[in-house]
Amino acid sequence: MSGSFAKLFARMALVSAAFAMAMPASVSVAKEPLAKDLFGGMKLPAATAPKSYGFYSKGCFSGGMAIATDGPTWQAMRLSRNRRWGHPTMINLIERLSREATQDGWPGLLVGDISQPRGGPMLTGHASHQIGLDADIWLTKMPSKTLSATERENMSAISVIKQGGLTVDERIWTPEHAKLLKRAASYEEVERILVHPGIKKKLCETVTGERSWLRKVRPFWGHDYHFHIRIGCQPGSAGCKPQDATPKSDGCDESLAWWFTEEPWRPATGPVKPKARDIMTMASLPKECRAVLAAPSPASEMAVTIGGNGTAMAAAPAMAEPALEPASTMAPAGLPATASAFAPTPDIKVPMPKPRPSN
Numbered sequence: 001m002s003g004s005f006a007k008l009f010a011r012m013a014l015v016s017a018a019f020a021m022a023m024p025a026s027v028s029v030a031k032e033p034l035a036k037d038l039f040g041g042m043k044l045p046a047a048t049a050p051k052s053y054g055f056y057s058k059g060c061f062s063g064g065m066a067i068a069t070d071g072p073t074w075q076a077m078r079l080s081r082n083r084r085w086g087h088p089t090m091i092n093l094i095e096r097l098s099r100e101a102t103q104d105g106w107p108g109l110l111v112g113d114i115s116q117p118r119g120g121p122m123l124t125g126h127a128s129h130q131i132g133l134d135a136d137i138w139l140t141k142m143p144s145k146t147l148s149a150t151e152r153e154n155m156s157a158i159s160v161i162k163q164g165g166l167t168v169d170e171r172i173w174t175p176e177h178a179k180l181l182k183r184a185a186s187y188e189e190v191e192r193i194l195v196h197p198g199i200k201k202k203l204c205e206t207v208t209g210e211r212s213w214l215r216k217v218r219p220f221w222g223h224d225y226h227f228h229i230r231i232g233c234q235p236g237s238a239g240c241k242p243q244d245a246t247p248k249s250d251g252c253d254e255s256l257a258w259w260f261t262e263e264p265w266r267p268a269t270g271p272v273k274p275k276a277r278d279i280m281t282m283a284s285l286p287k288e289c290r291a292v293l294a295a296p297s298p299a300s301e302m303a304v305t306i307g308g309n310g311t312a313m314a315a316a317p318a319m320a321e322p323a324l325e326p327a328s329t330m331a332p333a334g335l336p337a338t339a340s341a342f343a344p345t346p347d348i349k350v351p352m353p354k355p356r357p358s359n
Contacts (some may be wrong), residue, residue: 032281038293039120043082045304046118046295050088052131052233052240053286057276059241060119060289061132064304065091071307073098073108075142077152083113083122087132089189089234090114091306094135097184097229104179108142110157111135112226118292120285121277131240133233136226137184139177157225160199166260167198178203184229185213192246194220194228197259204252214250219259239288 039060050063064085069076074094076084086094091114098109114135116122121130128134138157147155160177162169181203185193197219207214220228233240247255258264282290298304 032283034121034278035280035282035285035289036121036123036277038282039116039118040123042116042118042293044117044297044301045085046292047298047304048292048295049236050132050234051288052087052119052133052237053288053292054131054239055241056128056131056134056230056243058121058280058284059131059286060292061087061115061130061237062118062292062295063088064115064117064119064132066117066301066305067091067094067111067114068305068307070146071095071098073102073142074111074307075108075147075152076111077138077147077155078112079149079152081113083116083129084111085117085119085132086114086135087231087234088306090133090135090229090231093187093189093229093231094137095307097137097187101180101183104183105176106141106180106183107144110138110140110142112138112157120289121280123277127276128230133231133240135229137229138226140225141176159224161196161224162198165198166201168202173202178206181217181227182207182213184227185216189231190216190229191232191243192228192230193217194223194230196220196222196224197256197264198224199227200251200256201260204250204256211250214252215246215248217251218246219251219256221264239286 045064045066046062048062050061050065052061053059065088066084067074067076067086069079069084094109094111094114098111101109112135113126113129115129115132119130119132126134139160140158158172160168160172177199181193181195181199184190193216195217200214200217200219203214203217230243233242282293
């Protein structure tokens with residue numbers, strides 16, 4: 001190489017280096033979009049075989065079905081969220097529960113969030129519900145009238161826990177609540193039912209006879225106005241990661257007593273970590289989730305809707321969601337270091353720990 005060419009290449013290298021230094025990082029390296037934005041923008045499921053990929057709090061699913069907004073024994077709530085979707089096994093199980101629960105005196109289900117059309121992390125709310133195998137059912141009995149779309153957005157679920165306390169409100173709790181939970185736990189597909197610790201305590205105190213189903217009922221933060229059904233990985237979903245099995249005991253032991261000590265309600269210390277959904281990109285999810293996003297949609301929503309009267313109700317405009325945690329973060333005072341799960345529980349304010357653990 002001649003001296004003139006060498007000088008030319010040297011000048012070009014300097015110019016390129018200077019240009020790279022001056023270029024903003026957002027231009028030089030494209031920022032990968034958040035997975036919640038990609039999955040939250042999908043209106044219909046992937047029109048492929050039903051399969052769940054990944055774990056309940058880090059995954060997606062294909063072949064989703066929606067539960068109809070109205071059925072003979074259920075009504076879907078919060079329609080604007082578009083979270084009536086799930087693995088077909090889950091949707092059929094909800095329909096079955098709604099029908100068979102009427103035999104126990106429960107008039108019908110108010111169905112909360114199941115999953116987004118293709119699962120994945122949600123724009124707001126849950127850490128789980130990502131692979132079509134989770135569903136929330138309100139602990140409020142379905143009214144006799146058909147709710148309007150606006151009522152479904154604004155109607156509040158009723159907590160069965162005493163305000164500021166940890167035990168059930170006896171003015172609200174009924175034997176039918178216990179029968180509904182027992183019915184849900186009786187299904188072989190159901191692996192877990194998450195409830196407020198006070199609900200678990202009430203069941204431990206009052207259930208007689210066969211109690212083996214209680215092992216599926218697990219105490220967890222929140223869940224005072226709804227219960228969370230989780231089914232296991234379904235056949236054909238080799239990429240689904242199962243959760244550890246529940247203990248064989250009924251759970252009315254020291255593990256329940258722990259919830260009535262100060263420890264579960266002590267606020268987290270140190271810097272607040274961002275929620276996983278707010279930083280999760282596609283690189284965090286199973287590789288199959290890219291194909292799930294790219295898969296074609298079905299011909300229409302009604303073509304993949306289970307049950308109901310064959311008509312779709314227009315969703316109300318999206319409403320602002322309430323805060324996910326109570327404003328107070330003070331640790332409850334006056335709780336003993338150890339306590340019996342069956343001892344009277346003082347009425348206290350119950351702050352939500354931050355960060356809230358995934359379920």
